[in-house]
Amino acid sequence: MKLRIDNRAVEIAGPATILQVAEANGIYIPHLCSHPELTPYGGCRLCIVEVDGIRGYPTSCTTLAEDGMVVRTQTKTLSEMRREILQLMLSEHPSACLICDEADECRDFQVTIRKVGITTGCRWCPKDEDCELQHVVQSLGIGDITFPVCYRDMPVETQDPFFDHDYNLCVYCGRCVRICQEQRHSSIIAFRQRGRRTTIGPAFGQSHLEANCEFCGACVSVCPTGALAEKNRKWHGGATSFQDSVCPLCSMACDIQVVRAGEKIVGTLPPGDPRQSGGELCVKGRFCLSEWVNHPRRSLTPRRRFPEGLGVISWEEAARQAGSILERGDPARTAVFLSPHLTLEEIAAASLFLQRANLAGHITSSALTRPMASFLSLGQGSPTAKEMEDSADLVLSVFVGGNHNFAPFTLAVKRLAARGIPYIQVGWLADTTSRFASQRLSPPPGEEWLFFQRLASGLSGKGAGPADIRALVASLRGATAPVIVLSGELLNLSAAERLLADIERIAVLAKARLLALHVHGNLPGLLSLVAAEATEDVTARIREGTVDTLYLVGDQPFDSRPNVKTIIHQGAFPPPDALRADLLLPAATFGEVSGSCHDGSGRRKTFARAVPPRGESLPHQEIFSRIAATMDLPGFPPSPEEIARRIPDPPGVILPARGKGKPPAERRARARSRGVFSLLQERTPHIYHGTSLSRIVPGMAAIAPEDTLIMNPADAERMGVSDGKAVVMRAARQERSLAVAIRKIVPPGFVLLRPSDRFFGGTDNPQAVEIAPGAGSENPPPGRRHV
Amino acid sequence: MEPMREPMQSILKEFPVEAGSLIPILQKTQEAFGYISPQAVERISRFLKLTENEIFGVASFYSQFRFIPKGRHSITVCLGTACHVRSGGILLEALERHLEIQTGECTADGRFDLEAVACLGCCALAPVVKIDGDIYGNMAVIKIKELLEKYE
Numbered sequence: 048m049k050l051r052i053d054n055r056a057v058e059i060a061g062p063a064t065i066l067q068v069a070e071a072n073g074i075y076i077p078h079l080c081s082h083p084e085l086t087p088y089g090g091c092r093l094c095i096v097e098v099d100g101i102r103g104y105p106t107s108c109t110t111l112a113e114d115g116m117v118v119r120t121q122t123k124t125l126s127e128m129r130r131e132i133l134q135l136m137l138s139e140h141p142s143a144c145l146i147c148d149e150a151d152e153c154r155d156f157q158v159t160i161r162k163v164g165i166t167t168g169c170r171w172c173p174k175d176e177d178c179e180l181q182h183v184v185q186s187l188g189i190g191d192i193t194f195p196v197c198y199r200d201m202p203v204e205t206q207d208p209f210f211d212h213d214y215n216l217c218v219y220c221g222r223c224v225r226i227c228q229e230q231r232h233s234s235i236i237a238f239r240q241r242g243r244r245t246t247i248g249p250a251f252g253q254s255h256l257e258a259n260c261e262f263c264g265a266c267v268s269v270c271p272t273g274a275l276a277e278k279n280r281k282w283h284g285g286a287t288s289f290q291d292s293v294c295p296l297c298s299m300a301c302d303i304q305v306v307r308a309g310e311k312i313v314g315t316l317p318p319g320d321p322r323q324s325g326g327e328l329c330v331k332g333r334f335c336l337s338e339w340v341n342h343p344r345r346s347l348t349p350r351r352r353f354p355e356g357l358g359v360i361s362w363e364e365a366a367r368q369a370g371s372i373l374e375r376g377d378p379a380r381t382a383v384f385l386s387p388h389l390t391l392e393e394i395a396a397a398s399l400f401l402q403r404a405n406l407a408g409h410i411t412s413s414a415l416t417r418p419m420a421s422f423l424s425l426g427q428g429s430p431t432a433k434e435m436e437d438s439a440d441l442v443l444s445v446f447v448g449g450n451h452n453f454a455p456f457t458l459a460v461k462r463l464a465a466r467g468i469p470y471i472q473v474g475w476l477a478d479t480t481s482r483f484a485s486q487r488l489s490p491p492p493g494e495e496w497l498f499f500q501r502l503a504s505g506l507s508g509k510g511a512g513p514a515d516i517r518a519l520v521a522s523l524r525g526a527t528a529p530v531i532v533l534s535g536e537l538l539n540l541s542a543a544e545r546l547l548a549d550i551e552r553i554a555v556l557a558k559a560r561l562l563a564l565h566v567h568g569n570l571p572g573l574l575s576l577v578a579a580e581a582t583e584d585v586t587a588r589i590r591e592g593t594v595d596t597l598y599l600v601g602d603q604p605f606d607s608r609p610n611v612k613t614i615i616h617q618g619a620f621p622p623p624d625a626l627r628a629d630l631l632l633p634a635a636t637f638g639e640v641s642g643s644c645h646d647g648s649g650r651r652k653t654f655a656r657a658v659p660p661r662g663e664s665l666p667h668q669e670i671f672s673r674i675a676a677t678m679d680l681p682g683f684p685p686s687p688e689e690i691a692r693r694i695p696d697p698p699g700v701i702l703p704a705r706g707k708g709k710p711p712a713e714r715r716a717r718a719r720s721r722g723v724f725s726l727l728q729e730r731t732p733h734i735y736h737g738t739s740l741s742r743i744v745p746g747m748a749a750i751a752p753e754d755t756l757i758m759n760p761a762d763a764e765r766m767g768v769s770d771g772k773a774v775v776m777r778a779a780r781q782e783r784s785l786a787v788a789i790r791k792i793v794p795p796g797f798v799l800l801r802p803s804d805r806f807f808g809g810t811d812n813p814q815a816v817e818i819a820p821g822a823g824s825e826n827p828p829p830g831r832r833h834v
Numbered sequence: 835m836e837p838m839r840e841p842m843q844s845i846l847k848e849f850p851v852e853a854g855s856l857i858p859i860l861q862k863t864q865e866a867f868g869y870i871s872p873q874a875v876e877r878i879s880r881f882l883k884l885t886e887n888e889i890f891g892v893a894s895f896y897s898q899f900r901f902i903p904k905g906r907h908s909i910t911v912c913l914g915t916a917c918h919v920r921s922g923g924i925l926l927e928a929l930e931r932h933l934e935i936q937t938g939e940c941t942a943d944g945r946f947d948l949e950a951v952a953c954l955g956c957c958a959l960a961p962v963v964k965i966d967g968d969i970y971g972n973m974a975v976i977k978i979k980e981l982l983e984k985y986e
Binding site: 228233234235236237238239240241248249250251258482 | 887
């Protein structure tokens, strides 16, 4: 097709809108609501053009280009109309700076110092110089607003984690509403009311947190103004550069890009054009990494424990001390914990170093429990989320809580379900995929293993089972390429090993592929490089008192001091004070090292460092080299080629021996009477280098609070408790006072607890507990606005 | 929430599961309960497979839908041309202050709700206030307290 735009002949291959054709040919048409990831909307009316043969002024973002069209984008009429439209928008948008006589000087010298209660212009807006509205104003040359100015005077909403909403700056382009609906399929926000009372947000004035928002940040990315601004980034000014990287936080290993302001990481975004990026990440990849790197509690200097407490020492002394501790100790009485979030290169260097230092036989990782080993063996050969989306004709998810995790998987499931592929969700918690489920199954708590046992029997033709299982058997038999998705969260259940054994049988019987999702990033990579012991074996030895020296490399397995003589901690954050580590070596972390990792399906992903390590912290490899130098270890430091040679590709995972798992006692944890709930407990599902993100990132503490009882709104109303109020929880042997957080993810009759320490009330999970409101003044409830 | 299940069920079963059913369902719901409650929205959300936020977005666009229960007595203040000229707006403000609520809200004790309309059709009596079915013409701010005492 050929057409003329502004007297230029242009040619296009496929169907495209006039705006797309113009942009592809470098012709600028002002627009605010149009976005390449979204369907045309025609809301802002700025992209109007003149087309021969079409009456009036069609919007170029909604008009398809046709053969032989003659389009004019710059005429006197169009420019006058656009200026009129833009002035109408600006009459409600703080823009006093635009019409101020001193605007130009003020920009450079701030000559006009006025005390004003409200934002009058761009200088104090978080999007200053990175704002599409500003850009359009400049391109249309607006220097005056002829309409009366009407400031909306709405309070800035700061109660939600990670981003603020200032709807005084909003131009109602609808990009945030549309990306939440079209791309995330979440629809957490909508236009509310109409006319000048329009606001954007969830139903009934709820906060995003109450509305079960995923906090993927897609709305923030596409906002053309400063109405939606990242809390963590808003005062850093514009980005200066971008660096492609890989998110280390879970087995999906998403591609991301690091946003830099000078030598500082100020944010992370999905890949692609940073100004057009959509929402392919979860909250952790989008918001947590930059807060992790820049956290004020980062360990920035080597320190050792003196009788008076921790004191700063030089790297030379620290390396010498570490060397002598490792040299002096009996290798058989030393235990090394490696973090599953280390890069392959770091692990390879660690394994070489430990081999040379004669410590290679004593390596473990806090993530490597026996159930985890079973889980990983099931997950070998996992498809990627993309492969699942391309091939699956049925998806069965088993205890996957996907609101703040595993975004590529949840997005793929939503898109599959929208295409009519059956999606069956087994589990208790509700996430944003739940409304796409063709079937939601909640096995009676305490009998979840029975559910899978019956399903396995049903598939093997033995025993008919109840109706829901028969239906599921029929759907699985009818599917040709089913995918069963597991998440590491199910390892918290006391019946986990038994469940996994049944799921393995089910997968074989149904000829299903297994997709195992976990938050321990590079754990398969770690296991392909070192033969590690299960962590239970090592902790048992520590309890027995047969371990003298603990060397924690990035890992953080203990909150308080175990029964050992010496602890070396090498990581980005200092361990808890109660660990009383003897030597602290500050290590570089995400964004500060180059390297590679294996994702859950065994593909290798490489990334380069974005910024130098903060303070005196060093990459783990460098730390090993410095320690090795004091120990006179031969062949160290290794050449990069030697490190590269050690890394197998694809990974051949060596697993510790699998446990059988005791069959759980027959029991029901179902809530039967008033005040009795099924308590579900989980280790924090948001962990990085052995540390819960909820303890580092304030926003994560609001999303996934620890030591807080999470309860359904209906239950909370029935019991007369509100957010932050204290309740007393009783089980057979224990009683505990806890603050309540009200969230829709937990169904009625259930409560969810993520203990920072040990599980409540013994090992049964889930279990029945009794909950009564009130009491417990020793446990002050954390503020809800803890953001 | 429990007593609502039955009537919601009987409303929903009349409609096909498609986005186009939303507004008629909302109208029927308001007819049955007098307002659209969060619980009703949740029930509709499960039925139509739309999120609660999408439903609220649509419902709040139309002034016919209300989201708070009606009071025992409904006060309607006319803001039509004649009443506007004769200070209907000041009456409304005085009522808001007196009842300590905003237009569209209901008092905490559930006694009164307050709304404004464009015209009640009896402009000769302006300014006009309507309480339940009764029309009060030639109203003034000083008459409000006495008038409201008639309604319990």
